Amino acid sequence: MTSPAEPPAEPHVPYGTPDAPRIAVRGEAQLEVDPEIARIGVTVGARGKDRRSALDDLTRRNASVLDLVKGYGDAVERVETGAFSITPELTKHGRGERVHAYHGRVRITAELTDFTALGELTTRLADLELTSVDGPWWALRPASPAHRRARQQAVREAVLRAREYAEALGTTLAALVELADIGAEDAQPYASPPGRMRSMAYAADAGDEAAPLDLEPQRQRVHAQVNARFTMAPPRL
Structure with a gap:
């Protein structure tokens, strides 16, 4: 006894049908907000006739910098130590070379x-x-509410644009078929664009204590994009 044949699967029609036309739109949003954090880089140097004196001097200066930074309490959210090096300075001595300083x-x-x-x-x-x-390098936190606001605004923009297209045809939206971040369909790893940075360099100078710098925070741009597809009631053309 043979089992009844299964009904053939309906072909996938990515662009809709006359009974259920589709609208594909893109929603975008761009916000300008105040930064939430500022990063600065500090390079501490030392010099000595031998390796030990250079290392001791560097240790002392490094401790002074860390004490100064940590002395600002809650104003400093994070302190990290990066690259460290002790390098000999070589000079010619006869036919060879010798260490002049570290x-x-x-x-x-x-x-x-x-x-x-x-x-x-x-x-x-x-x-x-x-x-x-x-530095400073101005930035937003990865979990900043500004990113959520931009994404929500992009979705609202997509719905508004689709509704305007439907109204131009004398009909209305019926259902949301798909909502996706730009690039989500390609399964490619997402890489956020490099943030805009404003950098300045400062070096110690002899003399009286300098007045505090007046640093104006740089506004940050938050951008969001979504693709959205809707079905609509069949228009009368």
Whole structure:
């Protein structure tokens, strides 16, 4: 006894049918918001006739910088130490070479949320001996509410655009078929675009204590895009 044949599957029609036409639109949103964090980079240097004296000097300067940064309490959200190096400086001596001195360097990154303290801290750091400061780099946190607002606005824009197309045909939207981030269908890893950064460099200078720098936060742009597909009631053409 043979089982009844299954009914043939209906062909997939990505562009809809006369009874259920589809509308495909793209929704976009771009916001300008104040930054939430500012990062600065601090490079601490040292020099000595031998490796041990250079290392001791670098250790002392590094501790001074960390104490100064951490002294700002809650204004500093994160402090990280990056690259560290002790490098010999070679000079010619007869037919060969010998070590003339040793140079030490350590890299520190600080992340601040209090922009009032930022100008004072950068100035005080730049006033330290053999210490340079670069930045600030303004940014939003990855979980910033601004990203959510941009995504929601992009969805509303997609719905509004689709509704306008339907109204132009004298009909209305029926159902949402698909909503996707741009590139989600390609299964490609998402990479966020590089953020805009404004960078300045400061170096220690001899003299009286410098006045705090007046640093103006740079507005951040948040961009969101979605693809949306809807069905609509058949229009009378």
